[in-house]
Amino acid sequence: MTEETSIEMEGVEDPSRRSFLKYMTVAAFAAASAGALRVALQNIIPKSAGITGFPQLLLVDSASGKPINTTDLTVNSSAVVTFDYPLQGEPNFLLRLGDASGNDVNVKSVKVSIPASGGTFQSPAGVGPYGSVVASSAICEHLGCVPPIIKFYKPGTSIPNGPSGSQNTGLIHCNCHGSTYDPGKGFGIVTGPTQNPLPNVSLKYDKTSDQYYAVSMVGPTVYGHSSDLSGGNPLPSSSQTGVSTQSA
Amino acid sequence: MNNEKPKETPIMIKMLNEPRPIPRKVPDYMRKKGGAWYWTGAMVTTAFLYEVITGLIILMYYQPSQAYTSTENFVNSVPFGSIILTTHLYGAYMMIVLVYVHLLRNLFVAAYKKPRMMQWLTGVILLALTVGIGFFGYSMSGDVLSADATDVGTGIARGIPIIGNYLSLIFFGDGTPVSLFHRMLGWHIVLAAGIGLLFMGHFILAEYNSIMPSHKDANYKVPAIDEEKPEYKPWYPNNLFYMLQISMITIAAILIITSVVAALGSTVPALFSPFPQVSPNSPLAQNVPAYPPWFLLFVYKAVDFSFMAGPGPFYATLIFAGIPVFYLLLLPYIDRSPSLKLTDRPITFGLAILGIIFFVGLSTWGALTPGVSIPTSQVLAFFLLPILIVIPLVHYLSKNYQRTGMDAGHFSQLAISMSLLGVSGFGLGMLIDALIRYRNPVYYVPSILMAMVVALLVTMVAYTIWDSRHSVEKKHYKPLSRRMKNMLGGAFTLGAFVLITVIQPFSATSTFQESLFGIGLGIVILIAAANLKLYRSVVLGE
Numbered sequence: 001m002t003e004e005t006s007i008e009m010e011g012v013e014d015p016s017r018r019s020f021l022k023y024m025t026v027a028a029f030a031a032a033s034a035g036a037l038r039v040a041l042q043n044i045i046p047k048s049a050g051i052t053g054f055p056q057l058l059l060v061d062s063a064s065g066k067p068i069n070t071t072d073l074t075v076n077s078s079a080v081v082t083f084d085y086p087l088q089g090e091p092n093f094l095l096r097l098g099d100a101s102g103n104d105v106n107v108k109s110v111k112v113s114i115p116a117s118g119g120t121f122q123s124p125a126g127v128g129p130y131g132s133v134v135a136s137s138a139i140c141e142h143l144g145c146v147p148p149i150i151k152f153y154k155p156g157t158s159i160p161n162g163p164s165g166s167q168n169t170g171l172i173h174c175n176c177h178g179s180t181y182d183p184g185k186g187f188g189i190v191t192g193p194t195q196n197p198l199p200n201v202s203l204k205y206d207k208t209s210d211q212y213y214a215v216s217m218v219g220p221t222v223y224g225h226s227s228d229l230s231g232g233n234p235l236p237s238s239s240q241t242g243v244s245t246q247s248a
Numbered sequence: 249m250n251n252e253k254p255k256e257t258p259i260m261i262k263m264l265n266e267p268r269p270i271p272r273k274v275p276d277y278m279r280k281k282g283g284a285w286y287w288t289g290a291m292v293t294t295a296f297l298y299e300v301i302t303g304l305i306i307l308m309y310y311q312p313s314q315a316y317t318s319t320e321n322f323v324n325s326v327p328f329g330s331i332i333l334t335t336h337l338y339g340a341y342m343m344i345v346l347v348y349v350h351l352l353r354n355l356f357v358a359a360y361k362k363p364r365m366m367q368w369l370t371g372v373i374l375l376a377l378t379v380g381i382g383f384f385g386y387s388m389s390g391d392v393l394s395a396d397a398t399d400v401g402t403g404i405a406r407g408i409p410i411i412g413n414y415l416s417l418i419f420f421g422d423g424t425p426v427s428l429f430h431r432m433l434g435w436h437i438v439l440a441a442g443i444g445l446l447f448m449g450h451f452i453l454a455e456y457n458s459i460m461p462s463h464k465d466a467n468y469k470v471p472a473i474d475e476e477k478p479e480y481k482p483w484y485p486n487n488l489f490y491m492l493q494i495s496m497i498t499i500a501a502i503l504i505i506t507s508v509v510a511a512l513g514s515t516v517p518a519l520f521s522p523f524p525q526v527s528p529n530s531p532l533a534q535n536v537p538a539y540p541p542w543f544l545l546f547v548y549k550a551v552d553f554s555f556m557a558g559p560g561p562f563y564a565t566l567i568f569a570g571i572p573v574f575y576l577l578l579l580p581y582i583d584r585s586p587s588l589k590l591t592d593r594p595i596t597f598g599l600a601i602l603g604i605i606f607f608v609g610l611s612t613w614g615a616l617t618p619g620v621s622i623p624t625s626q627v628l629a630f631f632l633l634p635i636l637i638v639i640p641l642v643h644y645l646s647k648n649y650q651r652t653g654m655d656a657g658h659f660s661q662l663a664i665s666m667s668l669l670g671v672s673g674f675g676l677g678m679l680i681d682a683l684i685r686y687r688n689p690v691y692y693v694p695s696i697l698m699a700m701v702v703a704l705l706v707t708m709v710a711y712t713i714w715d716s717r718h719s720v721e722k723k724h725y726k727p728l729s730r731r732m733k734n735m736l737g738g739a740f741t742l743g744a745f746v747l748i749t750v751i752q753p754f755s756a757t758s759t760f761q762e763s764l765f766g767i768g769l770g771i772v773i774l775i776a777a778a779n780l781k782l783y784r785s786v787v788l789g790e
Contacts, residue, residue: 025741
């Protein structure tokens with residue numbers, strides 16, 4: 001009891017001293033906790049899988065391993081032709097666009113609007129001898145459905161639950177929720193519910209060898225990724241990517 | 249003969265029918281100098297909690313399908329992975345050491361006697377579980393040492409008659425590496441849960457029976473129960489702050505010791521290396537001697553005894569690990585005398601001393617001559633000589649020291665600070681040696697940090713010696729004034745802020761710089777503990 005009273009008296013003498021030591025202890029404890037917390041937090045955040053830049057990849061036939069030439073691509077093909085780019089598990093359509101009578105269409109670079117962000121981007125023009133070859137992400141920007149649920153319908157065919165035959169100028173339609181994109185106009189939105197056009201793949205065409213390369217991506221980010229270059233493993237090869245054909 | 253005693257109610261039933269409030273208040277001397285001996289259990293618990301937290305973090309990265317690669321990746325590429333994995337290993341070592349300290353302390357003060365028999369039994373089982381979980385954890389890294397340890401473990405399991413093969417399948421899987429590491433991860437976690445649950449029982453029993461009071465308070469007789477007295481200080485803040493202080497010192501010790509050893513890097517022998525060794529498939533694997541974890545070295549040496557070659561490793565384990573555990577389990581029923589005095593229990597005392605000698609001796613022997621067969625004559629000499637020396641010595645001591653007694657508090661404090669000083673002094677020596685030899689500036693900072701630790705410990709040793717000399721003639725020394733303590737607290741906290749800022753830029757993926765970070769963080773925690781002690785002394789008057 002006497003000990004306690006003496007402490008009290010000391011406290012009355014200078015109450016700030018008691019709290020000073022208390023704050024000093026709490027502060028030292030906080031410093032230690034902050035240090036420990038930093039260790040734990042920085043440790044449990046995993047390194048994001050991915051690559052640092054867009055690779056330039058030659059498009060090759062995944063079955064034969066031979067480079068894709070213009071004649072390997074059918075105008076308005078009803079088969080689903082895709083290749084992975086820039087990471088594994090990121091499929092992209094490879095299309096050779098034509099009109100209703102099957103002649104190549106020269107695809108021009110256009111300004112595509114992105115309703116989700118209110119911005120725009122300039123789509124890459126078609127490549128190849130006729131400027132008719134284009135590519136885009138094959139993952140629907142609405143909720144991530146992948147081919148063959150989302151696919152290209154050739155001009156004039158009517159799309160189930162979508163635009164009728166006369167309205168179809170060669171469109172990509174997703175059967176999950178009805179989003180429709182126009183590959184001839186930078187894969188812009190024709191009908192919702194999507195708020196984003198499909199991300200375009202910039203292609204390069206080498207005239208002398210008649211070969212195609214994927215170079216980069218423009219437009220919105222690939223669905224389900226925080227950036228086009230992260231959230232997946234790099235492709236097995238750093239020089240080429242395989243094009244696979246799923247017949248309709 | 250049979251109307252001697254009324255039948256006693258089992259403790260479980262007593263706890264249900266006559267509950268007592270927990271947590272219990274404790275007398276002041278348990279928080280004073282030397283009071284830490286009443287809290288060895290709290291130290292073990294802190295180490296266990298540290299293991300659980302770091303273990304859960306490692307669990308997020310460990311892949312049984314590629315045990316070695318994922319472990320190496322965690323150490324080398326994941327930020328602060330090196331600190332977390334090495335302190336998880338050394339925290340386990342620390343926990344095992346503390347479990348042995350806790351066991352020996354309670355054995356020497358006769359805490360296994362009535363009414364704490366059940367506590368003692370759960371404690372011995374917890375020891376076995378702790379060594380078991382340590383074995384599985386050690387074997388999970390997938391390096392060459394873990395492969396050796398797994399081989400020995402499988403060999404022991406297979407050697408058990410009749411059920412051996414089944415046990416080996418249950419514990420080590422179907423023989424494929426994936427199954428092996430998956431099982432070991434599973435058992436590692438199952439045992440952790442088992443330790444947690446059994447600890448709860450152990451702890452509730454300890455609270456129910458009260459902390460074992462000092463012998464004087466218990467009048468040197470069973471049952472040693474600390475009845476709560478009105479002058480006991482409240483649990484909050486007095487006990488809580490004291491316990492926090494002990495916990496912080498334990499964690500700081502884990503961080504600092506591990507980081508110093510990790511900073512020494514490849515100069516540390518494989519047996520005590522905090523890092524995984526090379527992969528068993530590497531050509532370098534043959535250069536690494538086949539050691540088990542150090543806490544199993546004693547069994548490892550016993551397997552080498554030439555007379556154990558025929559019966560095999562299971563029987564060696566049964567004899568050299570099974571018999572001691574069996575003895576410890578039976579101890580409360582063998583030594584039933586009511587006296588708590590060590591001098592009244594010469595047999596228990598003598599056996600405990602012999603146990604320590606055999607354990608340390610066998611372990612050292614195993615470390616020095618790994619895998620070398622030992623002829624029976626040498627084994628006999630190893631076991632008989634200590635017996636011939638210790639038994640008469642204990643007999644003499646118990647005869648002559650029955651009256652006088654020695655200052656155990658100072659003795660133990662001195663022993664601990666000196667052994668810590670030995671380790672840190674060794675570390676400092678190695679660092680300075682490296683500094684002189686390689687003239688590499690990276691050794692400056694750790695040398696300075698290590699010198700600080702050594703200086704701190706030297707002060708502690710000197711103070712303990714000084715204090716033990718002076719406490720005899722009734723303490724006369726003037727305690728620090730309050731103003732002084734306040735200034736000290738301010739300086740400490742300033743130091744903590746400076747230090748925590750200094751260590752922030754260190755790379756989180758370089759094992760060496762992580763070790764420096766670990767030492768720094770450990771010192772900041774020590775500072776927080778020191779300030780807590782100052783606060784307790786100024787505000788709580790302790």
